[in-house]
Amino acid sequence: MPRNLKIAFAIMGVAVLIGLIGLRGLHDRVKSLAEAQAQKTEAQSRREVLAPKISTPSDTEEQVNIFWAAGPGKVEPVEVELPLSADPVERAKEVLQELILNPPTQDQRTIPADTTVLGFYILPDGTAVADFSVALTSEMPSGILSEQNAVNSLVKTLAANVPGLRRLKILVHGQEVETLAGHVDLTGFFDLNAAAPQKAAASQSAPASVPASAASATAGAPKPQG
């Protein structure tokens, strides 16, 4: 056998060997990813079981728009059918729970999965107070963009599905906190009126999370207290 042919066979043999080793690594990687995916699903199922089911006698099946992430700095409505209460407080809890628990994909998630709604109150002047568990801040990805998206999804989802709300105050474990995860200020209120007319449309990040007075000044609405 000519020497050149021998060298060629040797190179091909080495290449096949490397390919086999690589193929094995690739197989292991695919397997581990599949397992991780299965674990995520299990964790999600566990949360769904553990989360107390919110339902009232007045619940009726309705089409609602839940605002999940649709790319960087953008939230868009996804129409889902939910049993919703006629009571605005229960209704708000139901849509917030749906927003947290059931994003269509993990990429569309805006609120950390372990977040729970501890309480929801509506004051006589239309101010909504949403009280979340600490996971809202502790598990939130850090950054203006991600925090702004989270606030937008909350504001737009409430504005689109719970009538009569004027502005939103976000609490964490019953307390006012300075920021969501180091960037977006939570000491003020977020205007729900500004978000309401856009409920059916795809929406950019900016307008919804404008704090109450700034947004209403833009829209020419009566000026709320700061």
Added chain:
Amino acid sequence: MMPAGFALSRRMRAALRAAADSVMILRVRRLFACAALCLVPLACVALQTGQQPSSPAQAPAPQADQPRQPSTAQKVLPLIVLDPGHGGTDTGARGSGGTTEKDVVLQFARVARSEFERLGFRVVMTRSDDSDPSDDDRAAIANASANAIYLTIHAGSTGALGTARAYYGQFSSSPAASAGSSLVPWRHAQDSYSNASHRLADLIQVELDRQFSGSPASSTGAAVRDLRSVAAPAVAVEVSTMSVTDPTPLLAMAGPLAVALTRAVADFHQAPLAPAAAGKP
């Protein structure tokens, strides 16, 4: 013997510094109206002695939202306050390779500082090491200057790698401020500068879009805590993303980011307000 004009201007500077250190920010409009009144006799003294007024306190009196428009012949460059976000135990976002936002943005700020200084701007950084001043302490540096621009730099954990966004502050306005009170609480310091900040953010976003393709075309209003207490045109810039194993492409954004910031600030210096807004009373 010390000239009368010099002594008077030192007194005025001391008064300005004291006002900036107080818990409440004295609204600059009234402060500088007083300063302008004091400058009339001072200018007379200077003319009599053949000297030109030259101290910083003799710069034209700025006003909220229509402030920094000195005459074309005498446009004083603003002080650039560069704020690398986070620091110390507050690491900010973390990359999967262990890179921290506090280190990345400090590097960005250092490069931007060099670029601004090369163009003749005076620059102050709110931190130049691994310290973590409070948000209000950072803001106080800009608030102590009569002619400052505040730029806070962040690196987020989301968004497409190699893009950047500019944010201007949108906060609840103060009832006291709207009632015409001369005192503005710290938390509402940015309110009077919202138009100027919006203009600056738009200019920065245009430059960011040029430097980093895929960035948005226009700036975004957000309740960014870092901007809340700043009594000056102020913008937060966030680059994406910290969610990378290898920070090399992220760190490579430092140069273009510095170019974008300096170009935008130079444009803003020429026209602090958009043409439509500038005509408003």
